[in-house]
Amino acid sequence: MADPTKDSRPDPQPRQHPRPIELDGCTLQGGGQLVRIAMALAALTGRPITIKNIRAGRPRGGGIKPALAAGIDLLASISGSTVVSGHVGATNMTFQPPPPPASISPTEGSLEIVSLSNLQVDPEYHVCLSTPGSTLLVFQILYPYLMHVATQSPTGYVNLRVTGSTNAVAAPSYDYAAQVMVPNFARLGLPKLSITLHKRGWASPPIEMGEMGFSIHPVSSLGRGNQTSSKTNPFPSIHIMDHERGKVTQIDITVLAPDVILPGLRMTVRKYIEDDMKRACQVLETENPSLFEPAADPDNPASPRRESVQIHTSETTQNNRIYLLLVAHTSTGFRLGFDAQLERRQIDKGKIIDIMASCVEGFLHEISDDPKLEDQLDADLGPVRRSCLDSYMRDQIVIFEALGKIGQAGPPDSRKREDTRYLSSHTKTAQWVCKEILGTSET
Incomplete structure (x- = not known):
């Protein structure tokens, strides 16, 4: 005979993990x-x-x-x-x-x-x-x-x-x-x-x-x-x-490099990189005007020209370390970046030039569309953008x-691809x- 003092209801099933x-x-x-x-x-x-x-x-x-x-x-x-x-x-x-x-x-x-x-x-x-x-x-x-x-x-x-x-x-x-x-x-x-x-x-x-x-x-x-x-x-x-990506309104340059003078340089490595990177970014703006917001108000020629390239951070590192970062501010409020780092037992002018060129080239790829891909755009892809x-x-x-x-039916079909x-x-x-x-x- 069952004990009436005990609950006769079946024990609840223990919680189980879903299948891994x-x-x-x-x-x-x-x-x-x-x-x-x-x-x-x-x-x-x-x-x-x-x-x-x-x-x-x-x-x-x-x-x-x-x-x-x-x-x-x-x-x-x-x-x-x-x-x-x-x-x-x-x-x-x-x-x-x-x-x-x-x-x-x-x-x-x-x-x-x-x-x-x-x-x-x-x-x-x-x-x-x-x-x-x-x-x-x-x-x-x-x-x-x-x-x-x-x-x-x-x-x-x-x-x-x-x-x-x-x-x-x-x-x-x-x-x-x-x-x-x-x-x-x-x-x-x-x-x-x-x-x-x-x-x-x-x-x-x-x-x-x-x-x-x-x-x-x-x-x-x-x-x-x-x-x-x-x-x-x-x-x-x-x-x-x-x-939208928008246009580039400003470029920030970060340089971490040693304050030493190497053969072939008339200034410290850090100062050399700062000057060269700033010139390179100014050339980017000159050669690719379609990527940038106008530096001055076209409707007001007397307005001050916007400073579009500036050194954001510059720090001294040990003699064998160089870190570079380029950041583009866009007119839609986003940031696009590309960085490069060099850590060698010995650095020379050639290695410095190489890392600067690599950083600028990678940065340009990030802020601009690849013309080769644009030329190869297949009509089957439809309207797509980066x-x-x-x-x-x-x-x-x-x-x-x-x-x-999660918990959402999915984006409308009209969204851009x-x-x-x-x-x-x-x-x-x-x-x-x-x-x-x-x-x-x-x-």
Whole structure:
């Protein structure tokens, strides 16, 4: 006979994880960016992710690097997730967030951003890398999730400090982040983000550890006045092709170089680069007037001429280090940038000339359309144009485009289409990862 004091109702079914999504880490660009985006999306949506062949095609060896491992560890700690094989050198790993309150269907449009209930968030986190990994790459894996959960912090925002390199080859620099990334994030409707350089750090010998600080405000702080995707999705709807590039109104030049005089120079390396880069940018404006706003008001010849090229930052470095950044301000409020870095045991005039030429050439490519591509435009592509962002910034915004589409039916058919021939392998990889996990269309 059943005990009447006991509840005869069946026990509720335990919460279960949805089936993990499996990704091949060798796909397309196949670098750490693939993992960073996947981990951020897993934490935000509650979907377990398994990645194999992590960075397997890299010439210097595959597997998880220390900076990536550190970012994964902190992301898992804040979100309460479990990581299997997320250690340095691992080529296969699984990131398993806490089980959601309801099962998540893999059908497109059925995903939701995870709830913030019962989540504990500290006002400050500090990641201290043991090797000079990029501080910005650590930031990238944490930023989308911290932007969502920052409202749970006692202060209403989260401070993140990362010790590592601030200027490293093949990684974003502090200077690019401050002058290009942060203004563009704000222009596209993301919440307030402040970054601080506490100390410069360099990844090449002689190694110097630096530190950057990030003050991350919650996406919910945008308020209902901003266009969001749905009541359950606080991320703003971002449609890149709604924005025009505009004309270049100003060029900022950043020079980090030594104050030494080399054979063949009559001034310090830093002064030589400043003068030459300024002349080169003035020539760009003269030779490509269609890219620039007029320096003077054509309707008022007596009006003062706009100073369109200026030195933004100039700092002294050690004798073997040179860093250059060119940033174009546009009439539509965006920033387009291109940088170059040289770290050699010995530098000479020839190497200096080469890095300046490389920087100017890359910058011109970012602010102008490629005439070869324009000549080869296939009629089948229809009306397409380049986006309002430079090549590197374009891949940084992909995850936020995808997050804004959760709970959204999709952009109107009348939207202008992007010329995908300008997309980098990093951007295509980011779009692929977002589509595999979220089921969202690429653009």
